[in-house]
Amino acid sequence: MQNRQACLINGLLFLLLLVFSIPGTIALRYFLITMLLVAMLASEDGRACFKWVLRESRPLQVLLVLTAWLLLQLLWAKLPLEVLGELKGQWFTALLCFGIGAGFALTKQSLVSKLRLLHYVFFAGLLAMFFDYVFQFFSWGLPVSWSGIPVFANGIEIKSHVMASKVQVAFFCTLSFVFYFSELVSRLLCHKRLLPVAPPVLVLTLLLAVLLNVFSGARNGFVGLSMTFLSGCFLIFIFEKKISVVKKTIIMLCMVLLSLGGALLNYKLDPRWNRFFESAVSGMQFESSQAWVDPHKWPYPLLTDGRLVDVSAYERVAFLSAGVSYSLQRPLGTGFSRSAFMHEVERRYASKARHAHSGMVEFLISMGYPGLLLWLLALFSVAGLGVYRLRQGIDMIGVWSVLLTLGFAGRMVVENISRDHMLMMFMLFCGFLSTILQREKTNAV
Numbered sequence: 001m002q003n004r005q006a007c008l009i010n011g012l013l014f015l016l017l018l019v020f021s022i023p024g025t026i027a028l029r030y031f032l033i034t035m036l037l038v039a040m041l042a043s044e045d046g047r048a049c050f051k052w053v054l055r056e057s058r059p060l061q062v063l064l065v066l067t068a069w070l071l072l073q074l075l076w077a078k079l080p081l082e083v084l085g086e087l088k089g090q091w092f093t094a095l096l097c098f099g100i101g102a103g104f105a106l107t108k109q110s111l112v113s114k115l116r117l118l119h120y121v122f123f124a125g126l127l128a129m130f131f132d133y134v135f136q137f138f139s140w141g142l143p144v145s146w147s148g149i150p151v152f153a154n155g156i157e158i159k160s161h162v163m164a165s166k167v168q169v170a171f172f173c174t175l176s177f178v179f180y181f182s183e184l185v186s187r188l189l190c191h192k193r194l195l196p197v198a199p200p201v202l203v204l205t206l207l208l209a210v211l212l213n214v215f216s217g218a219r220n221g222f223v224g225l226s227m228t229f230l231s232g233c234f235l236i237f238i239f240e241k242k243i244s245v246v247k248k249t250i251i252m253l254c255m256v257l258l259s260l261g262g263a264l265l266n267y268k269l270d271p272r273w274n275r276f277f278e279s280a281v282s283g284m285q286f287e288s289s290q291a292w293v294d295p296h297k298w299p300y301p302l303l304t305d306g307r308l309v310d311v312s313a314y315e316r317v318a319f320l321s322a323g324v325s326y327s328l329q330r331p332l333g334t335g336f337s338r339s340a341f342m343h344e345v346e347r348r349y350a351s352k353a354r355h356a357h358s359g360m361v362e363f364l365i366s367m368g369y370p371g372l373l374l375w376l377l378a379l380f381s382v383a384g385l386g387v388y389r390l391r392q393g394i395d396m397i398g399v400w401s402v403l404l405t406l407g408f409a410g411r412m413v414v415e416n417i418s419r420d421h422m423l424m425m426f427m428l429f430c431g432f433l434s435t436i437l438q439r440e441k442t443n444a445v
Contacts, residue, residue: 005043006109010117012036013104017121017428020421021172023164029421033096040103049106050099056442057102059381059434063095066374070336070367077335079343086337090419097424101431111436115195115396122176123201126208129162129169133215149217158215167415169216171422175429177209178228178407182400185232194396228407235390235399278303279310283317286325292318294351316357316414323361333368338419340366359411359418379405382430385437401433 016032019025040046053060070087077083104114136158143150143158149166150158160169180202183195187202195202232255282289282301290298292315301309319341326344334340338355341362345353356362364372386401408426412418417426 021163053102062378073335083335094423094427097428098431101428102435105432105435166216173209173213178403180205182396186396190394275310276313279313280317283314286318286322293349319356327364331369336366360413382434
């Protein structure tokens, strides 16, 4: 009976993680989430596991306090019905995904079997995107321009038909990279093998994650991969005790050189970096130029040499600067909503606005400072469990938990990834990792 239940949960979870990133599958996602919860709660053991999670999981307890705060905001929210709809469709669903991840962590199967399932999901997603791009190359030839998003000779930009946007492609590639990179670190340094894949496959998946990020043209995605790589080096330097300081220094220098080489290649391929810093300064002066609000209504500013600003850098910095300014005027938040930043801009400029392109700004304006601090506390509590694990020795789960949470927190500043299926996927993995780590910590006491 338990074997059939585990197989059912594995099958449903595999489908859910696959369809998360596919456009037009919202109803299917909710159906699979519901079926997973029913399957997990159907047995007495499953219900007992969820009670244990509620009692012992520090990250979940912080998230529940944050949920209480978001409900309290309804007392002063200007659009309470919108906030209720957003809580139902976004936040509560993300919480359920955290519970699904926790329930999966407590199923009666080996950790290796659970990680094998996640490997199938990531590998299938990477291969699907790779063959999608290869098909485009066969159809249109190799790109003739690599400036930002690669462009074919006929002027058509390369575009993923598997996922809806380059942000989602970069997000999935980063999740995959962190997953496999954590296993690689564990194998190289401690000869610990949790993921049942051959070394060539492990290297292939890492190369695919980097290559697909390049094809997507997501500059921030490449920055995220580089920071993940360097963060892994930092963790090695701090927590690895079996390697001498000299060897650790050599390893770090090699990894830093690899990162610098990749950064230099990206700099050469993407000429937008030449205009980045001056464009960012223009974005900080968001009140003197309103092109970030509506470029059809206001012109983009020019650089000192007469060239147009790097639109991406200018707009993102302007969104960040404006968002922080607006949040200071309403420090308790306006109520949880993906449109919180847009409402603030539209109220001031009477023009149709766009989202902030920054999950941190969206959370800061909607949740307020108390809500954002609780959110960061939840993330750092997951990372803290990983750090506790790493103190016992480098291994995949410890490295993965730290890199996943800190990477997500950092990426939130420059990408709006804390919404829709991206938030749900992240919460599911947080529930999975924090539950494994919390259970081992509790059993060790």
